[in-house]
Amino acid sequence: MxxxxxxxxxxxxxxxxQHRDAEVNHLxxxxxxxxxxxxxxxVLIDGPPGVGKxxxxxxxxxxxxxxxxxxxxxxxxxxxxxxxxKTLYQILDGVASTIDIHRQSTPTDVLLDRLRDYDGPPYxxxxxxxxxxxxxxxxxxxxxxxxxxxxxxxNDEAQLFAGLDDRLNSRLNACTRxxxxxxxxxxxxxxxxxxxxxxLNADYLxxxxxxxxAELAAGDARTAIxxxxxxxxxxxxxxxxxxxxxxxxxxxxAARTEIRRNAVERLTHHQEVIYTIINEAGEITPGDLYEAYxxxxxxxxxxxxxxxxxxxxxxxxxxxxxxxxxxxxxxxxTDAALA
DNA sequence: CCTCCACTGGAAGCTGCGGTAT
DNA sequence: ATACCGCAGCTTCCAGTGGAGG
Numbered sequence: 132m133x134x135x136x137x138x139x140x141x142x143x144x145x146x147x148x149q150h151r152d153a154e155v156n157h158l159x160x161x162x163x164x165x166x167x168x169x170x171x172x173x174v175l176i177d178g179p180p181g182v183g184k185x186x187x188x189x190x191x192x193x194x195x196x197x198x199x200x201x202x203x204x205x206x207x208x209x210x211x212x213x214x215x216x217k218t219l220y221q222i223l224d225g226v227a228s229t230i231d232i233h234r235q236s237t238p239t240d241v242l243l244d245r246l247r248d249y250d251g252p253p254y255x256x257x258x259x260x261x262x263x264x265x266x267x268x269x270x271x272x273x274x275x276x277x278x279x280x281x282x283x284x285x286n287d288e289a290q291l292f293a294g295l296d297d298r299l300n301s302r303l304n305a306c307t308r309x310x311x312x313x314x315x316x317x318x319x320x321x322x323x324x325x326x327x328x329x330x331l332n333a334d335y336l337x338x339x340x341x342x343x344x345a346e347l348a349a350g351d352a353r354t355a356i357x358x359x360x361x362x363x364x365x366x367x368x369x370x371x372x373x374x375x376x377x378x379x380x381x382x383x384x385a386a387r388t389e390i391r392r393n394a395v396e397r398l399t400h401h402q403e404v405i406y407t408i409i410n411e412a413g414e415i416t417p418g419d420l421y422e423a424y425x426x427x428x429x430x431x432x433x434x435x436x437x438x439x440x441x442x443x444x445x446x447x448x449x450x451x452x453x454x455x456x457x458x459x460x461x462x463x464x465t466d467a468a469l470a
Numbered sequence: 471c472c473t474c475c476a477c478t479g480g481a482a483g484c485t486g487c488g489g490t491a492t
Numbered sequence: 493a494t495a496c497c498g499c500a501g502c503t504t505c506c507a508g509t510g511g512a513g514g
Contacts, residue, residue: 214499214500216498216499237489237490237498238497238498238499239498239499416476416477417476417477417478418476418477432501432502432503433502433503433504434477435478435479435502435503435504435505436501436502436503438477438478438479439479439501439502442479454510454511455477455478455509455510455511456475456476456477456478456508456509456510456511457475457476457477457509457510457511457512458477458510458511458512459476459477459478
């Protein structure tokens with residue numbers, strides 16, 4: 132039933148977008164001076180997960196590039212390229228040769244210098260999930276490179292600003308903001324409809340299944356498309372003759388935890404043990420947690436390191452911490468349905 | 471209300487790794 | 493070979509904080 136699997140992938144950028152005209156126009160207008168070679172302030176895109184921030188940013192920049200020959204652009208996911216070095220490397224990779232740059236022995240200053248020396252056409256850098264960036268001062272360094280224009284994408288605006296110093300704080304506060312809200316059910320259904328049109332055989336769809344999926348996804352397009360993908364996959368592998376509401380409902384939890392599972396897979400053994408302990412307990416005090424952790428691994432890390440792990444797990448939204456100092460409790464954030 | 475102390479998170483220092491330079 | 497370099501991950505140290513119990 133799947134005719135083009137690409138359109139169901141999370142990173143797929145459609146050739147046309149619906150329902151986000153206002154945001155696309157807002158973003159293009161903010162970046163338009165670049166076409167005339169004028170310097171442009173950064174743009175800050177914010178909104179909850181799965182509302183098309185990444186998609187619209189990439190789409191708009193791509194369209195801008197088509198309208199102007201002299202424009203470079205690069206997309207960097209700060210979750211994956213979380214360190215200063217990795218981010219800089221990706222950015223530099225978009226415009227210059229990086230073959231002689233070696234991961235270990237090249238100081239990050241050299242990367243930055245090279246980027247400062249850049250004198251090509253205007254360069255748009257999309258920094259996705261920028262709140263995940265470890266060293267936010269990099270943003271200040273990038274800000275001061277005139278040829279470089281940043282498009283910053285954040286889920287949690289407060290968390291981003293908390294990590295910034297005053298200089299950058301006031302500057303980013305003043306820059307163009309594009310805010311995304313969750314999709315209404317009708318728009319989500321329309322988006323799913325497009326994906327079906329591009330990549331699925333609609334004969335296999337039960338009437339009304341797309342609104343059901345939209346309902347299950349609660350305004351989150353990434354989840355909606357994930358459910359559609361997994362449901363289509365289920366229909367295909369089990370040779371069902373229809374994608375029904377019940378199949379959609381069946382795969383929905385798995386689709387919802389997919390992103391979380393990817394995050395868990397990225398954890399080290401020690402981090403995973405800690406995550407498991409919290410999951411099993413539901414809620415636990417720091418003292419009990421550390422004790423349980425030490426019982427369960429061979430060469431346990433120190434408490435301080437475990438605290439760093441906990442901060443990381445919290446940032447990945449795998450766990451939550453309530454209360455201050457002695458009242459602190461760590462708890463699970465989800466259904467914990469990890470296969 | 472006051473004191474204790476479990477806990478947090480910043481800072482500095484150490485180590486091992488992957489790499490270059492001599 | 494050997495010395496050296498920068499980084500990431502870890503540890504050690506510590507000042508600060510707020511909940512619990514006298």
